[in-house]
Amino acid sequence: RPMMSITAVATLLGCGLAQGAVLGSRSVPVARAAAGRAATPAFTMQQQQTSSPKGVVITGGAGGVGYAYADEFLARGHWVVICDVKDPEPAVQSLRQKHAGGLGRVYGTTTDVSSAQSVQELGEFVKAQLGTVHYWINNAGINGGRRPFTSLSTRTIEAVVNVNLIGVLLCTAEALQLMQSQRGVTSHIFNTVGSGVKGGGTPGYACYGATKRGLPQLTDSLVKELEEGVEGYDTKPPLGKVNVHTLSPGMVFTDLLLNDSTPKLRKFPFGVLAAQPPEVAKDLVPKILAVSGNGQKVEFLTTDRILNKFFERFIQGKKSEYIDDAGNVIKAPGAQYADNGVQIQY
Numbered sequence: 292r293p294m295m296s297i298t299a300v301a302t303l304l305g306c307g308l309a310q311g312a313v314l315g316s317r318s319v320p321v322a323r324a325a326a327g328r329a330a331t332p333a334f335t336m337q338q339q340q341t342s343s344p345k346g347v348v349i350t351g352g353a354g355g356v357g358y359a360y361a362d363e364f365l366a367r368g369h370w371v372v373i374c375d376v377k378d379p380e381p382a383v384q385s386l387r388q389k390h391a392g393g394l395g396r397v398y399g400t401t402t403d404v405s406s407a408q409s410v411q412e413l414g415e416f417v418k419a420q421l422g423t424v425h426y427w428i429n430n431a432g433i434n435g436g437r438r439p440f441t442s443l444s445t446r447t448i449e450a451v452v453n454v455n456l457i458g459v460l461l462c463t464a465e466a467l468q469l470m471q472s473q474r475g476v477t478s479h480i481f482n483t484v485g486s487g488v489k490g491g492g493t494p495g496y497a498c499y500g501a502t503k504r505g506l507p508q509l510t511d512s513l514v515k516e517l518e519e520g521v522e523g524y525d526t527k528p529p530l531g532k533v534n535v536h537t538l539s540p541g542m543v544f545t546d547l548l549l550n551d552s553t554p555k556l557r558k559f560p561f562g563v564l565a566a567q568p569p570e571v572a573k574d575l576v577p578k579i580l581a582v583s584g585n586g587q588k589v590e591f592l593t594t595d596r597i598l599n600k601f602f603e604r605f606i607q608g609k610k611s612e613y614i615d616d617a618g619n620v621i622k623a624p625g626a627q628y629a630d631n632g633v634q635i636q637y
Contacts, residue, residue: 340368340394345580346421347371348413350404350462351431353379355545358636359572360428361386365395367576372417374402375431385637404431404458405450414465423473426579427466428481428538429459433499437551440497448498455502459509463535467513471529478531479582481538481589482506488539495551510535514586534585540571541592544613544620549631554618557632562614563604564592567634 347364351357352373361371365386373379379399386397398420403409417424435443435451459482470478487493487500488507513535520526542548542565552561571591578589603609615621620632627635 342368344394344396345369345425346417346423348417348421348424348427348466349373349430350402350413350428350458351375353377353382353399354636355547356540356543356568356571357428357430358382358386359568360430360576361397362389362569363572363576365390365393365397367580368394370396370421372398372400372420374400374404374413374416376401376403382637404429404462405453407461410458410461410465413462414469418469423476424466424469425476425478426481427462427470427478428483428579429462430483430538431458431462432483432485432547434496434547435498437495439495443498451498452502455499456505459506463509463513467533470533471531473531476531478533479579480533480535481579482510482535484537484539488537507537510537510586518585534582534587536582536585536587536589538575538579539588539590539592540575541566541590543568543571544633546629546631546633549620549633552631557614557618557620558611558616562611562618563600564597565613566591567613568636 347369349357349360349371352361353375361373364371373382378401383397383399400413400416402413431454433451433454435447463480466480484506485503486496487503490504493500517533542561544565544567548561548565574591575589582589613621622628629635
């Protein structure tokens, strides 16, 4: 049976894959599982309709893991606004049909997160539809394709930085303004991190990795500002308490992961560590709802989960349920797939 060297594992971890989303997202360890230690089971929570709906905003919510988040929040009876640079109406109608008769509500609006005016309009839409916002998830992101940095056009570089970094800054500023005005309400902002977040190299995704590297710094800075203020500036306490966290969905089988992928990459690490959007959302949404305090790191690919996946693959020899031995996507019966192997959600 194939074995993974400790050196290879350490290399992947150093690249930040264990916290990322795109070369997809996360990654890797090995040793302790081999010693027979059972990994901690994934966080689970029974889907129950809440008697106290929360307001949720999800950027980039018309597809991928953003859509899956919305699906999970609605299953629990919460009220959700999804926005996307593409028309979110088909996603909204799909979600409404799926959750008809439930307590959840969903609304959609077209938003370019890299545009200050568009983000301001999103804030106005959110306030009008939800009234109170408890969770704001900065999920929108692009990677510009997997290719050498020197082959990227300046337009592509600008787009990646504008969406992944400027977009998060603009959305976070809008969310803070809205949430701090909510008297007596404690609310949470989540910044989605990805490959490169820990500072290791991300060949093929240099620009993407650079944008993701900045988000923990932004989050840590805001945590200190919100908790301690800024020296020399006297500010009135806000009406509402806002906490800021990072959110790491890991490797997810979406366009970001599978576009420009190769059979070698699909076999490893994708075939070992990647998951479908619904699986990720079922794990992360309960964690988001249960978060407390400030500056938390909410992750899908926890160390225990990574160790368990490596133990299953390299010690027990378990095959991937998503990728075959030739590096092709395994298509589930009855499901529809795009040409790149991404499962169509609606």
